[in-house]
Amino acid sequence: MNWQHVWLVFCRELRDQFRDRRTLFMMVVLPLVLYPLLGMSLFQIRQFLQEKAIRVLVLGIEHLQGVEPALVEGGQFAAGLFDDPQRAALVELVDARQVAGFEGAFSWAQKREQAKLAVQAGMYDAALYIPPDFAQRLAAVREAMKARSEQTKHSGQPASSAEQPLNQSPLLLSAEPIASDSSRFGKGVGQEILVPKPEIFYSTATERSQLAYARLMEVVERWREAIAARNLEASGMPVQAARPFDLQKADVAEQTAFRGAAVWAKILPVMLLLWALTGAFYPAIDLCAGEKERGTLETLLCSPVDREDIVVGKLLTVMLFSMMTALLNVGAIGLTGWLLLAQLPGVGAPPIWSAVWLLMALVPMSALFGALCLALSALARSSKEAQYYLMPLLVISMPLAIWPMAPGVELSLGTSLIPVSGVVLVLRAAMEGNGWQALEFLPPVVAVTLGCCAVAVRWAVEQFNSEKVLFRSAERLELGLWLRHLVRDRPPSPTAGAALACAVGILLLKFFLTVGMSNLDNLVFNVLVSQLAVVLAPALFFGLLLARSPRQSFLLRWPHSGWKGLVPLGAAALLAVVSHPTAMLVQAIIIHLYPIDPAVLRALKQMESTLCTDLPFWQVLGLMALLPAVCEELAFRGFILSGFLRTGRPARAIFYTALFFGLTHPVLQQAIAACAVGMLLGFLAFRTGSILPSMVFHFTYNALWLSLAVWSGQETVESAGIYPWPIVVGSIFLSTIGLIWFWKWSAPCQAMSSGVLEKAKPFVFPEPLEAVSADMAPAPTSTCIDSDPCLKPECKT
């Protein structure tokens, strides 16, 4: 890395960007003007909203006569029924007697239906129906209570009559007919006492109606309380009978400076990331795709500057712009909020020190987004094409930024390891005042973010090293021709593209079939379908369509000629056995990091117990160990791995294969574990050049878990961590030896370096070699350094 060159490139790009008036305007002027304007209009809109009155139709006002206290006063709801008497104006009462269609000629049942329809049609936001017998029923209840209390006074035995305490009596609460007991309520009271049943009609389909409902309920509740108080008064009971305690609430946040911080802790981090991404995107387009389009990239590339220096110089520019955009926008939002929104109740000013935290998070996030945008922009042929990449990038990164805002998502080691989300969570914790917690999880968050950054930068550098990407010209879309070419000119083993298509196909099938079969109870059928139809079928389909040699595509080779081929098979089985405690340890760690949802755990348990109790053990083995071992290995370590290996980067090929393998597992914890095991399986397949050892390993591995589940009676996920630690340590040691043995054994590498294997042995593994000579864009020298060490001897020779 020549830092002088990096600096030169950085300065030039910076000057270039600053000379673009539109960039400057979008970046600096717009946020400074936009947010204050938005804030002002928001303020106005809010006032506008607040003052809008809702219309409530009241049907049967005449039935309220004699009801104390009154619901309606002077044609409006009584002002005393509102918390703030001024808010009475926000509810407009429409008396049904003055509305056409509710005349006396109709029956009350008809009018009631009419009122319902009127609300449905949106003529009123809500309707209140007072039935004809309202006042009578209310009076009856009051009478009954009065009579009851008088009787108690006369008999002087309150205890015997109050077998059922009043506050438990359904008298006031229930609309059900109350079986009256003459001995309790005394003479003169009807056989049944019914509480009145007024009704509210509203519609959840419109927001206004919901608001009307809330406001109307507030009024009616208060009215009901007032009536209850009157009833109690009439029966000589204290009001406290209906209000046994008074609830006091106090917001302790008000005491500290964190008042209102909660709102900002949710808004500002998301805004920061959104603007960091947007701010990175547009300069990145200009710096790569734009330069490509204008032809100046070629000028730069034929100067002696290294590609890395160019990328880093450009990355610094993009980062700076991303940070400036984010800071200016978030600053403007914060300032607007501070000036305007702080006056609103419930929203305080954003805490000042949160700026420090935001600034700290901004640097790595800008670097990550900058590198991603740069790589995408380098990939694009033109700036128009690059613009198209913004949406997918947003769609992927925004859920990661917004998800941590969901209630219940908290900062833990598990969540802090998720890219982007971890940063948002740490920011949120810090802004809410949990600075120590934020500091505690800072190292994992920083490590993950820097790791992602490094990968993104490498990707960007690779784009600059790839002549295919740099000199891509516009091509015609010739689908038919392309498909014919795919089938006609298909290579012996699949290309990386074919492997990707197969992996995506499996994932899609998995998704649709899982959704389609979610309510199917037949487990055996489910397993068969998910293995044969979802995993094996696409692999075979693509394998036959897009590759000429099934043997090479699926690595259907004996690992070594003669009986020696048995050695790696045995070794694979042995490795599966000795690594089992390690695998359990890994599983336990995963579950510790990302605890399993109890509902999922129950479902898993049920599935396994059904299988294990319904079927004999050998059938369970066949279904859950042998079938996946054959199907999944053929698809993943066969077709997909051999396809990815053509890129000439074995480590990456193994990783991608494992990633897709993990993704096919629906439960997250299983997926992570599967990804880890997938890497091991990929390693075995790559080193031996054969699918068989990984099949043997897969079978043994699954069989061990199953037998353990059957014997211990526990669910496999739960049984993690049952081994004592000396065994675990021994297992790690032995597994390492096993891996080293496979590393050294390595038929394909020896074959490649000797170069005579083609004739001596039918089981060649030529994909990586081909890739180096033909497919690789960068200089062969750099390939030697970059790729797997196994390829090095070949390059030297």
Add this chain to the structure above:
Amino acid sequence: MIRVDRLSKHYPDLRRGEVVALAELSFRAYPGEIYGLLGPNGAGKTTTLRILSTLLQPTSGTATLNGYDIVRQPAQARRQIGFVSASTAVYDRMTAWEMVEYFGRLHDLEEKVLRTRMEELFDRLGMQEMRDVLGAKMSTGMKQKVSIARALVHNPPILIFDEPTVGLDVLAARSLLQTIAELRQQGKCILFSTHIMREAEKLCDRIAILHRGHLLAEGTLEELRQQSGQQDLEELFFRLIQEYEENRQLAVGA
């Protein structure tokens, strides 16, 4: 000097299958001479020059620029050359002076050396009055001058011109060719590609005729005339291409 040995470039194409852009091209070009690559569009001229300027990787074969291998020592190889092509554009938002200065610094020139070198170049190319003109405001001829100044700023021993007169008017083209001829006198090794016979005839010491990635003939103008018995270069050129196409048809037929 430029040494090109059996340089090939293949790339896959949907319609045509594997396309041979360059088939085992070999030649040598020496200091103080202008070596011309003459060929119709798609002959492989630009591919050759891009491979030499390390923008593309050869499928096979090697080339060295002043002894530096373009595959193994791309950065050093790039230091030996100044590359001017239709696709090496000028920055829109930079002035002529800034642009040349930027590339001078990328070549690690000392500030003092750079300054004298630039003044000299701007004088020689008659660019003093366009020092502060932004790239976006330049005419094609001005842009080409800036490109040449940019390619010459580090005083490279080898200069590569890829159809430099494309889009220039007669006056600008004439002055450009003159500049190139002057550079030869300074002892530069110049590689010059064109599809215009007149330019090749006037300027080049030796000419390679390329067609479909194949070298059809090579030598001084005299040698080419003797080999084919044709006096007119244009006639000679057509004859060679026609011959090649006929042979090719025969081969395909067979």
